[in-house]
Amino acid sequence: MTWLQLSSKEWRRRPLRTGLTGAGVALATAALFSLLSFQKGYQEGMRGELDRLGAHVLVVPKGCPYDAASMALHGASWPCFLKAAYLDEVRSVPGVATAAPVFMAAYYQTNGEQVVYVGVQSNILALKTAWRIQGQFPGPDGGILSGSEAARVHGWRVGDRVALPGVAQHGATVTGILDPTSGADDTFVYMHLEAAQRLFGHSNELTHILVRLSQPENMDGVVTQLRGCDAGLSMNIVPLAHVFHTIQSLVFSTRLFLGCLAAMALLVSAAGVSNSLLMAVAERTREIGILRAIGASQADIFRLVCLETLQVCAVGAGGGIVMAFFTSRIVETWVRTQLPFAPTEPLIRWEWWVAGACLAGALIVGLLAAILPAARAARIAPAEAMRTVGGRA
């Protein structure tokens, strides 16, 4: 206990230096923590998003921009369409459990907010098993099922007769509201497929088909058959697992790179810690000499200096992690603007093991940084130290 008090006293003596050294450790740890939890959050966010979509295979029109999968996930106006007749062909392929036709259209309101209308049939419910609806699923003659966020923004309640934003001349009754799904569905406005096709003047056309397989393991076989059917040459069959893998491998390949950079930041901060300790040891040559003279062993001095380092690193790393957590909203908003395919879920999440790993990493690096100054302090000869005034470093 006395050693602990002694070591903490030294840091209080030079608050500015200690603060700056700790800040260095904190910054590096914060960077490491944000990166690690972001990687994890991104991966889980992607998976969650695909799970919520509920489909194994996405069928989109040929000649669409390459980001069709992203459009289906996040909502957009489609520039090209599928013939409704293709749906029967998709359904007739063995291994297809559900083929849910979708017609999607997006409108920008005057305030820049986007409203996404999605026309579906009731078989969409077979895909979206997590949906809980307050009210009823809309029928072919009108009515809308609003996502929770969309309903909140517009102040809609079940049974209300409302004007549809973007297509103001049309009104509809809100027949149901979705419970929050924490996905893009929250901001969508669902209606019956026929109603949507009528509303947007694209009868017998679809934007995409969501396909759920009876046996997801047999994905490759079904995809080959889908590509082989008559309509197969005019539509794009996108197995979502592939999309997931492609994006994942891209993210994964950057992980190593970014991790190295963060580790470098930690090393730089270790150099700073080492430096501060060297100064502290040099300044206290006399004091350490006295400690030695009154009976402290070399090991005691070594331990004292290591203890000091650990304290600064622990406080710095802890502060860094807390800082990273509280600034995660801002960091995330910024990262979102940089990344293609950002899932809607929070990307940076609190994970105990990530926090633990960062803390452990900082402490290990700190201990390494302490070796040189601690060894130097331990070698101070008591008699000589009494004679010097400033000390050497």
Place this chain on the structure above:
Amino acid sequence: MLNWFSLAWGNLVRRPVRSGLAVSGLAASIAVLVCLWSFGNGYRRALNTELDRMGLQMMLVPLGCPYDAAARVLKGQNLDNSLPASVLEAARNDPAVAVAAPLLLAAVPRPRDGRTDMWVGLDETALDLKPWWKTTSGARWFASEDSVILGCDAAETEMRSAGDRFYSPETGQKLQVSGVLERSGTSDDSLFFVPLSTAQRMFHETNRLTAVAIRLRDPTLVRGASERLQKIPGAQVVTMTEMMGTFLNLVGAVRTLSTSVAAVALLVSVLSVFNTLLATVIERTGELMVMRAIGASRAQVFGLITLEALLLTLAGTGCGLVGALLLGPGLEGVVKRFVPMAPVERLLVPSLQIFSATLVMGVAVGVLSALYPAWRASRLHPAAALKGD
């Protein structure tokens, strides 16, 4: 002036470990920052010139996720779908198409060696698109139907050079090595190239293609041509502009993220420099007070500490720049493996602009971190020196 300079230098050298640590931290972060910076510029430039040289405007790929397909073809990976050969005919018949080069890619897993060999079938139109193709030995093109051209890494692992016989046990094909490609640092290095018809026979893909690379007579015809080619059954068009946009976006995103992490490292090293200077001032309180007592002005003391800071950061920046030059090629190798469509050229081109920007940054950092310690030093009272420690 020289005296002040040598005084400042002497003070730094007096504490070699301390100054060394501060300099090395700064140098490391500067080196990484410079590498990232010049790499980002180099990639964009190299990608542009390479695409220009290839004169490629679009690619026909099989249906499926087009972005995925294009990325795989360019990285030399197998696709899960193929094009019928009739697509090539249709593309060549289009009035706007100057060159349509077919490609067939096939992966041969070699589980015992823990790797996968990639075979590429080409016809002579490929040379129009890759004018820089150079072989270190042997001919530039296939001597016969049963010829193979090896990427330099492939030649090394197979221990073959031009003229040697080559047997592929998986396909049972006997081949003769026509040439070995010069090292380019791209995925070409590890590929096995054979004539298209041979590849189709070897991999039982008669009349199938993986992709068709297309050069137009006039690049401005892209819009009309892509609309017509889009109608070819079973194929879809991916234009290079679309693809490059995607790649630049991805690489740009990674670059921004990594630059910000490097900036954090720089900030940390600046804190360290600041700390070092502050410790110097505190340690030398007596010395500085004596200087004041024997006639040094406040400005001179302030200047001395600032000079020390400048020397320290200049040393750090200098070491960082040298480090970037030394570290660069190694880092480039790593980065090229991760980046989609890594161009053949060197990406890390040291440019004067980046170097001068870094120097300015280094000086700014030095001056900023010196402000407080220098101010503190200049406020020391000369009279206190006479009273003793």
